[in-house]
Structure formats: structure tokens, C-alpha cells
Amino acid sequence: MQLMAQNGVERYCTFYLDGGYYGIDVACVQEVLRHHVMTRIPLAPDHISGLINLRGQIVTAIDLRTGLGLERRPSGLDAMNVVIRHEGDVASLLVDEIDDVITVGRESYESPPTSLTGKTRELIRAVHKLEANLLLVFDVEKVFECARIERQRGNERATNEVHTTQ
Amino acid sequence: MDDLVREFLIESRESLDQLDLTLIELEKQSHDVETLASIFRTVHTIKGTAGFFGFTMLEELTHVGETLLGKLRDEGAEPTPEMISALLELGDALRAILETIENTGAEGAADYGDLAATLERLHAGEDAPEGSPDDSAEPENETVQEGVSLGSDAEPGADSANAPEDEGSSASNATSVTETASKTAEKTQASVAETTVRVDVSLLDSLMNQVGELVLARNQILQYTATASDPDFITTTQRLNLITSELQEGVMKTRMQPIGSVWSKFPRVVRDLSRTLQKDVSIEMEGEDTELDRTIIEAIKDPLTHIIRNAVDHGLERPADRLSAGKPSTGHLRLCAFHEGGQVNIVISDDGAGIDPEKVKAKAVERHVISEQQASRMSDREALGLIFAPGFSTASAVTNISGRGVGMDVVKTNIEKIGGSVDVQSSRGVGTTLRVKIPLTLAIIPALVVECGGESFAIPQVCLLELVRLEGEAASRAIETIHDIPVHRLRGKLLPLVWLGEQLKIAKRTPPSETGVLCMAVLQAENRQFGLIVDDIRDNQEIVVKPLGNILQGLSCFAGATIMGDGRVALIIDALGIAMKSGIVTETGEADAAEILKSADEERERSISSTYLLFELGESKRMATPLTSLSRIEEFEHSAIEYVGSRRVVQYRGSIMELLSLADFLGVDGAEPDPDLPLQVLAYTDGERFLGFLVGSILDIVEAPTELDSSDCANGITGVAIMQGKVTQVVDLQSLFETAARRTQEPVTCS
Numbered sequence: 001m002q003l004m005a006q007n008g009v010e011r012y013c014t015f016y017l018d019g020g021y022y023g024i025d026v027a028c029v030q031e032v033l034r035h036h037v038m039t040r041i042p043l044a045p046d047h048i049s050g051l052i053n054l055r056g057q058i059v060t061a062i063d064l065r066t067g068l069g070l071e072r073r074p075s076g077l078d079a080m081n082v083v084i085r086h087e088g089d090v091a092s093l094l095v096d097e098i099d100d101v102i103t104v105g106r107e108s109y110e111s112p113p114t115s116l117t118g119k120t121r122e123l124i125r126a127v128h129k130l131e132a133n134l135l136l137v138f139d140v141e142k143v144f145e146c147a148r149i150e151r152q153r154g155n156e157r158a159t160n161e162v163h164t165t166q
Numbered sequence: 167m168d169d170l171v172r173e174f175l176i177e178s179r180e181s182l183d184q185l186d187l188t189l190i191e192l193e194k195q196s197h198d199v200e201t202l203a204s205i206f207r208t209v210h211t212i213k214g215t216a217g218f219f220g221f222t223m224l225e226e227l228t229h230v231g232e233t234l235l236g237k238l239r240d241e242g243a244e245p246t247p248e249m250i251s252a253l254l255e256l257g258d259a260l261r262a263i264l265e266t267i268e269n270t271g272a273e274g275a276a277d278y279g280d281l282a283a284t285l286e287r288l289h290a291g292e293d294a295p296e297g298s299p300d301d302s303a304e305p306e307n308e309t310v311q312e313g314v315s316l317g318s319d320a321e322p323g324a325d326s327a328n329a330p331e332d333e334g335s336s337a338s339n340a341t342s343v344t345e346t347a348s349k350t351a352e353k354t355q356a357s358v359a360e361t362t363v364r365v366d367v368s369l370l371d372s373l374m375n376q377v378g379e380l381v382l383a384r385n386q387i388l389q390y391t392a393t394a395s396d397p398d399f400i401t402t403t404q405r406l407n408l409i410t411s412e413l414q415e416g417v418m419k420t421r422m423q424p425i426g427s428v429w430s431k432f433p434r435v436v437r438d439l440s441r442t443l444q445k446d447v448s449i450e451m452e453g454e455d456t457e458l459d460r461t462i463i464e465a466i467k468d469p470l471t472h473i474i475r476n477a478v479d480h481g482l483e484r485p486a487d488r489l490s491a492g493k494p495s496t497g498h499l500r501l502c503a504f505h506e507g508g509q510v511n512i513v514i515s516d517d518g519a520g521i522d523p524e525k526v527k528a529k530a531v532e533r534h535v536i537s538e539q540q541a542s543r544m545s546d547r548e549a550l551g552l553i554f555a556p557g558f559s560t561a562s563a564v565t566n567i568s569g570r571g572v573g574m575d576v577v578k579t580n581i582e583k584i585g586g587s588v589d590v591q592s593s594r595g596v597g598t599t600l601r602v603k604i605p606l607t608l609a610i611i612p613a614l615v616v617e618c619g620g621e622s623f624a625i626p627q628v629c630l631l632e633l634v635r636l637e638g639e640a641a642s643r644a645i646e647t648i649h650d651i652p653v654h655r656l657r658g659k660l661l662p663l664v665w666l667g668e669q670l671k672i673a674k675r676t677p678p679s680e681t682g683v684l685c686m687a688v689l690q691a692e693n694r695q696f697g698l699i700v701d702d703i704r705d706n707q708e709i710v711v712k713p714l715g716n717i718l719q720g721l722s723c724f725a726g727a728t729i730m731g732d733g734r735v736a737l738i739i740d741a742l743g744i745a746m747k748s749g750i751v752t753e754t755g756e757a758d759a760a761e762i763l764k765s766a767d768e769e770r771e772r773s774i775s776s777t778y779l780l781f782e783l784g785e786s787k788r789m790a791t792p793l794t795s796l797s798r799i800e801e802f803e804h805s806a807i808e809y810v811g812s813r814r815v816v817q818y819r820g821s822i823m824e825l826l827s828l829a830d831f832l833g834v835d836g837a838e839p840d841p842d843l844p845l846q847v848l849a850y851t852d853g854e855r856f857l858g859f860l861v862g863s864i865l866d867i868v869e870a871p872t873e874l875d876s877s878d879c880a881n882g883i884t885g886v887a888i889m890q891g892k893v894t895q896v897v898d899l900q901s902l903f904e905t906a907a908r909r910t911q912e913p914v915t916c917s
Contacts, residue, residue, distance in 0.1 A: 041724075048717070058712045058727045
């Protein structure tokens with residue numbers, strides 16, 4: 001929105017998720033990759049799909065379908081990677097299909113409807129009314145924030161253990 | 167910020183570090199023209215550039231300092247300790263201003279009037295301050311005027327004549343001398359600057375990543391070569407192979423820094439401290455150019471500073487005490503660094519009073535680190551180890567220098583955190599030596615790769631104690647339970663067990679009776695040991711540690727990730743994280759006094775009992791040797807033996823190892839080795855060469871007391887003990903090795 005305030009236009013990298021049309025600020029997109037071999041991360045929440053090796057750098061893959069509470073990606077449909085960068089953090093967003101880079105103006109902008117709930121409300125920062133469909137724009141900062149895992153504590157067995165050893 | 171200003175900040179900071187060193191040098195050899203000239207040059211350069219950028223405060227301060235230095239240099243006046251202190255303070259003030267400039271872009275409002283006044287006063291040659299510091303503000307302004315005009319002058323030696331005090335013709339001789347001296351010095355400096363380039367560390371890191379990827383791509387190409395027949399293709403890949411390896415080595419080297427970059431701060435630390443404590447301390451450094459990864463350099467800075475402060479504060483005595491003890495009044499502190507066996511050794515030794523084990527024990531009892539009974543049983547060596555215990559400090563008085571209770575234990579933890587170790591030796595009245603061993607780099611660590619639930623995981627060797635693999639009957643009997651808590655008896659002690667797959671929720675616990683195999687890695691976390699059960703143990707590897715990134719910081723079970731040979735990502739297990747998750751270790755804050763006592767007890771128990779390798783020489787000749795003294799146990803076929811003259815040798819790890827029959831060597835009867843069975847060899851090394859001792863058969867590994875009945879010790883036998891219900895002689899391989907080395911006039915050399 002900062003950008004829009006200046007000249008009224010913004011460029012988005014767009015993609016599909018479970019039939020829906022989504023976009024993310026093109027300035028934070030580092031690259032787009034085909035399906036990549038992934039190492040799953042035990043104990044990580046569902047929306048963290050795993051780790052990929054991006055030319056020697058280890059990048060966390062975030063599944064936006066799970067993040068938005070959509071249906072799981074059907075097996076056989078390989079996810080594409082949209083590698084994004086924000087304040088030194090790098091992550092890869094798993095999407096169904098890449099579309100294009102499009103330029104939208106101020107006239108199509110609308111803030112998301114207040115009836116949106118849950119994670120979607122946090123992650124989506126704008127709606128653009130395009131001719132064919134609606135473009136939902138992700139808030140990059142929120143995507144990183146929501147993905148972050150809170151520090152885990154020792155589990156409940158810790159207390160039992162103390163009793164048995166004493 | 168302007169690039170030029172940034173450059174100025176970096177350069178000035180570097181030369182200020184150098185300034186500290188040279189000032190202390192100056193204090194030692196007051197009449198060294200060269201040293202004075204170099205200090206003068208440093209201050210002058212900062213002044214000139216500050217004037218150029220319009221940093222008036224910086225310029226004023228440097229100008230006052232320069233005037234004082236000019237006087238010292240040209241009049242040959244002896245610098246007093248007060249002058250040196252004032253000049254050091256000047257360095258600190260300049261640093262502070264530079265920092266403000268870096269943060270805010272402006273000089274800030276800090277007032278250095280007092281310092282300027284002191285410098286002025288010293289310059290004028292007065293002993294006590296005259297008038298209030300504010301009075302000096304006016305004459306200062308005058309000198310600033312001159313300073314600006316001087317600042318544009320490129321040749322520092324020349325403008326000394328312009329300094330107000332040097333106008334007399336008597337000074338001109340001295341000026342010309344220093345001029346030539348500073349000119350030659352400047353020439354050598356310039357040539358160094360021409361051959362170095364400043365590079366951003368993140369650029370080096372990304373180069374490192376890319377080279378890592380190149381190595382993977384190379385490996386894949388090499389696999390094709392195995393099936394290829396085109397000779398051109400084969401030679402090209404061979405070249406690619408060589409170049410890649412060299413490139414990798416080269417990039418690794420760029421991340422290395424000499425340890426001297428940390429040490430350069432120490433002479434100043436020692437000087438300031440010894441002045442405060444009214445002690446006389448000289449510091450000697452050796453091996454400053456020993457290179458280390460920059461991350462390690464960062465990590466050892468604080469622990470080393472703490473050790474040095476401790477040595478000056480507690481280790482070295484006051485001059486009077488030293489003289490009465492028959493030692494020179496100046497205490498001596500020695501720092502020495504060198505590479506050894508893939509590690510960096512740092513030795514810090516002082517010739518102070520040494521550590522009194524009795525005092526340490528008394529203090530430890532007072533601080534409830536150990537009980538009185540424990541203290542009475544402790545050997546001197548064990549007592550010295552107590553200085554690393556948490557909540558322990560030997561200083562009777564709490565000074566602001568050291569002795570706040572958070573001392574050596576923090577040093578030890580910090581060093582251990584990076585995979586290093588620290589060890590103390592001390593003899594009363596002679597001095598104390600601390601030996602720090604650290605790995606060359608943090609980025610590459612040795613690790614064990616294990617498999618669990620179809621995934622590969624890496625376990626750092628630092629926390630790995632041993633591997634246990636049981637098969638068949640032994641595997642199904644291995645696990646017992648105490649109220650559902652699984653344990654394993656490892657050499658008579660209960661070891662709690664943790665299933666990796668279960669903890670990570672990737673696999674169910676499968677009883678070993680089903681699989682027939684039990685693979686266990688014995689890990690250590692916070693002084694607790696536990697057995698981590700995995701599906702399979704793969705290999706030892708050097709792995710490149712990569713951070714997990716901000717998103718995954720919260721996953722306490724993993725310490726990072728690495729890229730395996732096939733390009734896949736593998737997670738690195740954090741032993742402490744797993745131990746906490748499974749309840750083996752509770753959160754650190756909960757560790758109470760009883761807990762500390764217990765771990766101290768265990769520590770002590772571990773040190774009074776040792777692990778021995780039990781073997782047989784011939785019929786019923788049972789012998790043992792401490793496991794720690796042994797480098798490896800090897801098996802050789804009879805056909806592997808070759809002869810050099812009458813000596814039996816084998817090829818071993820790229821060199822030649824001589825084999826000696828232990829029975830012959832000890833002069834006892836031993837059975838001839840069975841020609842159908844492989845030879846059992848205990849390999850011993852002193853770090854340079856190997857020697858193999860032939861024994862009959864290896865029996866077991868047992869725990870037995872370290873203290874032996876030494877009434878029956880003779881060449882190479884240190885004593886006897888009862889092991890597994892039988893009297894067993896304990897041999898000392900080290901002394902045997904030394905005897906053997908003396909016997910063979912021409913040693914078997916390593917290639």
C-alpha cells in the first residue's frame with residue numbers, strides 16, 4: 001500500500017490456490033521454481049511443508065493452502081515454489097500454478113470484506129476487482145509472522161519424570 | 167550514510183586499535199622514535215580526515231593529542247604513565263565519537279573538555295591542573311584554527327615543524343630524523359594496503375554456499391565419468407574435480423582470521439588492570455597469526471578476556487609478594503596459539519602464585535558446590551577442576567574486575583558450546599596454565615548420520631559418547647522398564663532410553679524383538695546421558711551447518727540443517743532439545759542444589775573409576791589398559807605383515823606401523839598367535855607415529871577404580887586390580903611406547 005500511495009499502481013506476481021486467484025508484491029519475489037525435493041520437518045505445524053535446498057541455502061517451504069485453511073493439495077498435483085524474501089528472511093510459498101506478473105491500479109482496490117475470518121483475514125491485505133475475477137493480495141510480513149513457530153516447551157512427561165527419579 | 171564517511175569510520179577504528187598497542191609499546195621503550203612517529207601519524211590522519219568531513223569535535227580532540235605527541239616526538243621527552251593514560255583515554259574518546267557518528271551521522275553532544283584540558287596540561291608540562299577545565303576551551307579554539315590548515319597537509323612528518331612548540335631551530339634536527347623514519351614506515355604500510363581488499367562477510371558466506379553447490383554438481387558429474395568412455399570427457403572432469411577442490415579450499419581460507427585480531431586488545435586490558443591493581447605485568451604473545459574461522463574468533467573473545475583478567479587479578483601476585491617469593495617483580499603472562507590435530511590450541515600461562523587445591527576445596531564446601539566428605543576424597547587435580555563449577559569464585563573479595571561468581575563456569579560453558587574444551591594445570595608458587603582447545607571452524611562439524619522413519623538426521627559428534635548396536639537375543643533383552651520408563655543397562659549402569667522416531671512423531675516405537683536389531687547412540691546433554699534409539703546408523707561425516715532461519719527458530723529439537731551428498735536437506739539433532747522434550751533434562755532453571763550435588767558426585771565417581779580394555783596375552787594371562795590411552799583396536803590378517811629387517815610392520819592409515827608382541831616386550835610367556843585367526847593389535851599413537859602391540863585376544867571393556875594396587879609395578883605395569891573377579895595386571899601403553907621408541911634407534915617414520 002505504501003507503493004500505491006505514491007503512484008497508484010502496484011505489480012503483483014499472481015498464482016492459483018484451489019481455484020482462487022492470489023497475488024503477492026513482485027518486489028519481494030526472488031524467483032519462481034518448479035517442484036523441488038523437500039525434506040519434511042518433524043514436529044513442525046501443518047502449514048510448514050519442509051525444507052528445500054535452494055543452491056546451498058536452506059529455505060523453509062510454507063503451504064499456503066493449509067495456511068488459508070483450504071483443502072489439501074491433491075496428490076499428483078506438484079506444487080510450484082514462489083521464493084519470497086522479506087527483511088532478510090527467505091521462504092518458499094507452495095502454490096498450485098503460477099499465472100503472471102500483472103499491474104493493477106488504485107481504481108480496482110478494495111479492502112478485504114470484514115466478514116472474512118480466521119487466518120485468511122490476517123494474511124490477505126487487499127482485494128482487487130479484475131474483469132474476470134477477484135485478486136486477493138497477500139501481506140508478506142503477515143505470511144512470515146503467521147508461519148513462525150513459537151518456542152516449544154518440554155512436554156508434560158517432564159514433570160512425571162522428576163517424580164519418578166526422586 | 168556517505169560511503170566516504172563509512173570508509174573513514176572503518177579505517178579510523180582499525181588504526182585506533184593499533185594505537186592502543188603502540189601506546190603500550192611506547193610505555194615500555196619510551197625513546198623509540200619509530201613508535202612515536204607511528205602514533206603521531208595515526209592521530210594526525212584522523213585529524214586530517216575529520217577536518218575534511220567537518221567533524222569539529224573529533225578534530226579538536228585529535229589536535230590536542232597531536233600537539234602532546236608532537237612534543238614527545240620532537241623534544242625527546244619521556245612519556246609519563248599519566249601521559250600514556252591520557253592518550254589511551256583519547257583513543258577511547260575518539261572511538262566513542264566515531265560510534266556516535268556511525269549511529270547518528272553527527273558527532274553528538276558528549277563533552278570531552280576535561281580530557282582536552284588534561285592533554286593540554288600535560289603538553290604544557292604542568293603537574294597539577296591549573297584553573298578549571300573550562301578555561302582551556304579558549305586556547306583550544308585557537309589551535310583548532312591551525313589544525314584545519316594542517317589537516318590538508320599530506321605529509322605528517324613535515325607539519326610537526328608547524329606545531330606551535332616546535333618553531334625553535336633546535337628541533338629541526340630531530341624532525342628530519344623522524345621524517346625519514348615515518349616515510350619508510352608509510353611506504354611499507356601502503357604496499358600492504360594495496361594488496362588487500364575489504365569484502366563483506368555475507369558475500370563470503372554466499373560464495374561458500376555456491377562453492378558447496380558446485381561441489382555437489384561436480385560429484386554428480388563424476389558419477390557419470392565412471393560409465394563414460396570418451397577420454398576427453400574424462401580428462402575434463404578430472405580438471406573440473408581439481409579446480410573445484412582448490413576453489414573450495416580457497417574460499418574456506420577467506421573466512422579465516424588470525425587470532426591476533428582478538429589478542430591485540432589484551433595488552434591494553436592487562437595494562438589497565440595491572441595499574442588498577444598496582445601490579446607489574448608483562449604480556450607475551452606467540453602464534454598471533456594462527457588462523458581461525460571468524461565465527462570462532464567472535465565466540466572466544468569473551469572467554470579469553472575473562473581468563474586473562476582472572477590471571478592478572480587472582481593469578482599474579484603484587485610486586486612485593488613476588489620479590490619475597492624470590493621471583494622477579496614483574497609478573498609474566500604468556501599467550502600461545504598453535505594448530506594441532508585439526509584443532510586450535512590456546513595456552514594461557516602465568517608465573518603467579520598458582521591455585522591452592524585446599525583453598526579451592528574449602529571454598530567449594532562453603533559454597534555448597536561439594537560436601538565435606540567429597541572434598542576429603544578429592545585429589546588435587548579434581549579440586550582444580552572445581553574452579554569451573556557453577557557458582558564458584560576463588561577471590562575472597564568481590565572486586566569489580568573478577569570474582570562475581572559467574573566466572574570460569576561461564577568460560578567453560580562458552581568454550582564447550584563451540585565444541586571446545588578447557589583444562590587447568592597449576593603448581594603452587596610456580597604458576598597456572600589454562601589450555602583451551604577449539605575447533606578450526608563452526609561451519610563444518612563432524613557428525614554421525616543416522617536414519618529414522620525414512621529420513622536422515624545428523625547428530626553432532628560433540629554430544630555423542632558412544633554407539634551401541636545389539637542384535638538378536640541381546641537386542642530383545644536390552645530394554646527394561648521402570649514404571650514404563652525404558653532403560654538399558656550399559657556396563658552396569660542404567661541408561662534412560664529415548665526413541666527418536668517417537669519423539670519426532672514420525673515413527674512408532676518398534677520392539678527390537680521384531681526388528682532383531684537395536685541401534686543406540688549414547689548422547690550427553692547437561693551432564694545427563696541417555697540412549698537415543700534410531701532405525702539405523704549410517705556414517706560419520708563432516709557436515710556444513712546451516713541455520714534454520716527465523717521461521718523455524720522455535721523448533722528446539724533441531725540445531726540446524728545440512729545438505730547431504732545427494733543434495734537433500736537433513737536436519738541436525740539438538741541433543742539438549744531432545745533431552746528436554748523427552749524429560750531426560752528438565753528446564754535449566756529448575757536445577758537445584760541437590761541436582762548440582764548429584765552431578766558433582768557423578769563427576770567424581772567418573773573420575774575415580776576408569777574404563778579399561780580387558781585382554782588376554784596367553785592362557786589365563788589377563789591384562790588391561792585404560793581405554794583412554796588407546797588410539798584404536800585393530801585386526802590384521804597375517805598376510806598383511808611385512809618385514810623391515812627383522813621388524814614386523816604393517817601399512818596403517820597411510821603410514822607404517824611397527825608391530826611388537828606385548829608378551830615379548832613385557833618378558834612374559836604368551837601363546838603364539840593362531841595363524842588362522844586375525845592378529846589383535848592395540849594401536850597407540852603419540853600424535854606423530856603409531857605403534858601396534860600384538861595381544862592374544864580382546865575380552866571386554868570394564869569399569870574399574872583408577873587407583874590401583876601398585877605394589878607390583880615393573881616395566882610398563884602400573885599395578886594390579888580385580889576385574890571381573892580375576893586379578894588383572896594393568897599396562898601403561900605410553901611408557902611402553904616410550905621404551906620402544908628408545909630401543910629402536912631409527913624410528914619408523916610416518917610418510
